[in-house]
Amino acid sequence: MTPEDTRNILIGIVCVAIAACVPLVFNGYWLSVALTAMMYIALSTSWALFSGPTHYISLASGAFFGIGGYLVATGMSDYNLSFWLMMAVSAVVATVFAGLIGMATLRLSGVYFVIFTLGLAEMIRNMVSWLQNNVLGSRGLYVLTDFTEAHIYWMLLTVSVAVFILGALIARSRLGFAMRIIGNDETVARHVGINTARAKVLLFMTTGFFAAIVGAIIAPRYSYIEPNLVFSPELSFLVVIMALLGGMHRLWGPLLGVIPFTLIWEAISIWIPNFTTLFLGLAFLTIVYFLPNGVVGLLEKLRGGATP
Amino acid sequence: MDILISGLLLGGTYVLIAMGLNLQYGVARIMNLANGEMIVLGALASFWVFTSAAISPILTIFLVFPIAFVGNWLIYRFLLLPLVRRAKTQGHLEVDAILATFGMSFILIGIVVSLNGGYFTYSFLATPFELLGSTVALNRLVAFIFAVIIAVVLFLWLNRSRAGMAVRAVSVNPGSARLVGINVEKVSALAFAIGGAVSAVAGVLISTFITLDASVGVIFTMKALIIVIMGGVGDVRGAIIAALILGLVETTVATLVDPGLTLAAAYFIFLLVLLFRPQGLFGKPQT
Amino acid sequence: MSSGRTLLDIVGLTKSFGGLVAVNGLSFNVKEREVVGVIGPNGSGKTTVLNLISGAFRPTSGSIHLSGQDITRKPAHHIARTGVARTFQLVRVLPGLSVSDNVMAGAVFGRRRLWRQQARSHAQSLIERVGLHDKHRLPVSSLTYIDQKRVELARALAGDPQILLLDEWLAGLNPSELQTGISLIQSLSEEGRTIVLVEHVMDAIRTLCDRCIVMNSGQLLAEGSPDAVLSDPAVITAYLGDD
Numbered sequence: 062m063t064p065e066d067t068r069n070i071l072i073g074i075v076c077v078a079i080a081a082c083v084p085l086v087f088n089g090y091w092l093s094v095a096l097t098a099m100m101y102i103a104l105s106t107s108w109a110l111f112s113g114p115t116h117y118i119s120l121a122s123g124a125f126f127g128i129g130g131y132l133v134a135t136g137m138s139d140y141n142l143s144f145w146l147m148m149a150v151s152a153v154v155a156t157v158f159a160g161l162i163g164m165a166t167l168r169l170s171g172v173y174f175v176i177f178t179l180g181l182a183e184m185i186r187n188m189v190s191w192l193q194n195n196v197l198g199s200r201g202l203y204v205l206t207d208f209t210e211a212h213i214y215w216m217l218l219t220v221s222v223a224v225f226i227l228g229a230l231i232a233r234s235r236l237g238f239a240m241r242i243i244g245n246d247e248t249v250a251r252h253v254g255i256n257t258a259r260a261k262v263l264l265f266m267t268t269g270f271f272a273a274i275v276g277a278i279i280a281p282r283y284s285y286i287e288p289n290l291v292f293s294p295e296l297s298f299l300v301v302i303m304a305l306l307g308g309m310h311r312l313w314g315p316l317l318g319v320i321p322f323t324l325i326w327e328a329i330s331i332w333i334p335n336f337t338t339l340f341l342g343l344a345f346l347t348i349v350y351f352l353p354n355g356v357v358g359l360l361e362k363l364r365g366g367a368t369p
Numbered sequence: 370m371d372i373l374i375s376g377l378l379l380g381g382t383y384v385l386i387a388m389g390l391n392l393q394y395g396v397a398r399i400m401n402l403a404n405g406e407m408i409v410l411g412a413l414a415s416f417w418v419f420t421s422a423a424i425s426p427i428l429t430i431f432l433v434f435p436i437a438f439v440g441n442w443l444i445y446r447f448l449l450l451p452l453v454r455r456a457k458t459q460g461h462l463e464v465d466a467i468l469a470t471f472g473m474s475f476i477l478i479g480i481v482v483s484l485n486g487g488y489f490t491y492s493f494l495a496t497p498f499e500l501l502g503s504t505v506a507l508n509r510l511v512a513f514i515f516a517v518i519i520a521v522v523l524f525l526w527l528n529r530s531r532a533g534m535a536v537r538a539v540s541v542n543p544g545s546a547r548l549v550g551i552n553v554e555k556v557s558a559l560a561f562a563i564g565g566a567v568s569a570v571a572g573v574l575i576s577t578f579i580t581l582d583a584s585v586g587v588i589f590t591m592k593a594l595i596i597v598i599m600g601g602v603g604d605v606r607g608a609i610i611a612a613l614i615l616g617l618v619e620t621t622v623a624t625l626v627d628p629g630l631t632l633a634a635a636y637f638i639f640l641l642v643l644l645f646r647p648q649g650l651f652g653k654p655q656t
Numbered sequence: 657m658s659s660g661r662t663l664l665d666i667v668g669l670t671k672s673f674g675g676l677v678a679v680n681g682l683s684f685n686v687k688e689r690e691v692v693g694v695i696g697p698n699g700s701g702k703t704t705v706l707n708l709i710s711g712a713f714r715p716t717s718g719s720i721h722l723s724g725q726d727i728t729r730k731p732a733h734h735i736a737r738t739g740v741a742r743t744f745q746l747v748r749v750l751p752g753l754s755v756s757d758n759v760m761a762g763a764v765f766g767r768r769r770l771w772r773q774q775a776r777s778h779a780q781s782l783i784e785r786v787g788l789h790d791k792h793r794l795p796v797s798s799l800t801y802i803d804q805k806r807v808e809l810a811r812a813l814a815g816d817p818q819i820l821l822l823d824e825w826l827a828g829l830n831p832s833e834l835q836t837g838i839s840l841i842q843s844l845s846e847e848g849r850t851i852v853l854v855e856h857v858m859d860a861i862r863t864l865c866d867r868c869i870v871m872n873s874g875q876l877l878a879e880g881s882p883d884a885v886l887s888d889p890a891v892i893t894a895y896l897g898d899d
Contacts, residue, residue: 169643176591245750252710252711298471349468
């Protein structure tokens with residue numbers, strides 16, 4: 062381990078310790094903002110594990126997140142199963158589902174993948190609503206637990222830490238090296254012996270896994286779940302924008318996008334709620350035209366370092 | 370028989386949507402994810418003109434087409450062309466275009482919501498009409514007829530005129546088109562503008578028989594994309610057949626199963642296409 | 657040289673793109689430690705042959721065996737691991753990676769599948785082997801054209817391939833670079849590497865190749881020593897036309 066690694070680990074531990082103290086200092090509104098931010102840290106960072114190196118824009122987060130929330134709600138409400146069991150089930154379901162989507166679309170060009178994920182959450186929402194109304198019978202789904210917002214926050218913090226650790230491990234592994242090569246030139250990657258399809262599908266499955274876990278953990282926050290609430294296309298876009306805003310060529314990049322964006326988003330939602338969509342659009346254009354490497358890229362440029 | 374006729378009538382409008390996107394993606398190489406919002410804007414214009422001045426949507430077409438043409442030309446010239454110029458590879462451009470058009474799509478939604486947050490409902494030619502033994506609303510039939518007329522005009526323009534030939538040349542190979550003296554940037558801008566204008570006109574026609582609101586754009590974008598990919602990028606004949614297939618399948622599912630599942634049906638088709646014919650219905654297998 | 661066992665065996669190889677037949681019933685083999693040149697006029701299907709061997713394209717019909725293993729319709733990554741490494745007609749380096757990482761890509765995922773320190777030192781030795789001694793830390797985009805070609809060659813060698821495919825590796829070099837390039841490939845051949853090269857530079861063909869395959873319109877036109885095929889009237893006609 063190099064001195065730099067040791068330093069990074071220490072910084073990481075300090076950050077986690079500070080983050081863990083948030084519920085002890087804040088409560089009410091600010092805790093709930095922190096919780097939202099923590100949710101997006103886990104989602105955007107795990108999203109960037111896949112999309113950073115491949116440049117494939119996945120809009121499937123909302124679908125996987127919805128699978129997590131919906132399965133937890135159905136299992137607890139209709140079948141009296143435990144929260145933890147349903148969280149595990151939803152993670153497995155989402156991972157397998159991501160694998161299937163990946164196998165069907167990732168061997169083709171990136172455009173097909175974006176289009177396929179674009180309407181995915183909406184399609185699943187339609188199907189789930191239909192199943193609920195016609196097959197299962199329409200009943201409200203209640204997620205009743207003893208979890209407080211602080212508990213949910215700490216669980217999400219744990220997930221975020223797991224994402225960071227996994228990300229760091231992947232970056233040092235053959236898989237991480239393979240992804241960097243794929244991101245540079247997929248044809249070369251194939252011809253040096255990388256099974257590019259398998260590598261991409263594996264990483265896409267990780268994002269599905271984490272998004273479902275986050276969806277499951279968030280479910281108790283709402284207590285009453287319906288498909289329209291959890292299968293949210295908007296969530297997919299927010300995850301994308303925050304990761305891009307932060308910058309995806311560093312593991313901690315999305316973090317720098319999530320925190321400012323969540324704060325601005327909250328402020329806009331309170332004061333000028335009709336402006337949110339417009340703001341989302343402006344944020345996309347800002348990134349494309351002015352911040353192609355995100356906040357991280359900007360910082361590195363200001364420090365005079367080379368941007369990759 | 371009812372399903373067949375209303376399916377084909379719906380498919381006729383999809384043809385128009387898909388032709389708009391096909392021009393934008395096939396020629397200008399911009400995967401325009403704000404295409405659906407152009408449709409919504411067309412519908413909104415039609416709704417406004419009809420409710421405030423009681424002018425027939427058919428006449429609105431002639432108003433919407435030039436405005437949308439200019440608007441889309443400006444978008445291409447000032448927002449997209451810089452991306453085309455800075456892109457190092459096609460893949461790079463694709464990602465940039467996707468993100469930029471997402472941005473535009475949200476901005477357009479935001480604008481439409483601030484103009485009119487509700488549904489664009491109005492009644493135009495909502496009279497029953499007897500067609501081959503089935504009863505259809507007259508507005509659907511009129512929309513279909515206009516969709517066919519516009520599609521035919523577009524087809525003739527592409528295949529018979531000098532400008533149309535340049536557009537087709539760029540669609541096949543921008544590099545070679547440049548070599549024979551075609552101004553690729555100009556032709557791309559033209560194709561993008563016409564594509565957007567055709568989509569907006571499709572929006573006008575659709576609004577006569579479907580109630581739209583600010584948020585439905587993405588659904589139309591999805592459908593247009595599915596049709597373009599199913600038909601094969603740049604393949605007009607393929608797009609027409611794909612649009613009719615989608616119209617038929619959606620109508621069948623909506624009638625026999627549940628209207629809430631039309632998107633699921635569209636997805637199912639999309640999945641089949643991706644798995645078995647990613648190069649499009651009539652495309653030759655690529656290596 | 658021709659006493660070695662057959663390494664690459666190609667039988668009836670055909671590839672058509674829609675209606676266009678790029679390679680038509682081509683058969684040839686390459687023996688161990690042999691350097692075989694594939695030559696022919698533009699558009700005769702030479703690069704397509706390399707693309708078929710390396711798995712970039714799937715053959716329409718015919719078979720390709722490497723050391724007795726069937727690699728005919730295998731995916732490119734599988735063929736690379738079996739022991740086929742290649743360079744590209746238009747040089748393809750990984751622009752975001754350092755010279756060292758570029759070469760490591762071959763070492764990590766090729767036939768040897770080395771990792772960490774082993775891969776790093778293997779890559780380092782190859783970087784020196786191709787003559788890039790002090791440049792391993794540089795970003796690859798800062799290199800000159802011939803140095804980028806060296807990186808690509810080192811990357812291909814790093815996988816320790818059974819056979820090396822060079823697609824116009826010498827194209828675009830100036831006369832002095834060309835001499836350097838030719839002696840580099842010659843030294844690889846002296847190490848005992850098996851090489852198939854597609855090339856337009858006739859001096860290089862004469863110096864390097866034990867045997868030549870001449871293609872015309874996707875078919876085998878002639879086969880033999882460089883001097884013999886280059887004086888063959890049929891070959892001259894194919895290059896210069898009928899008059």
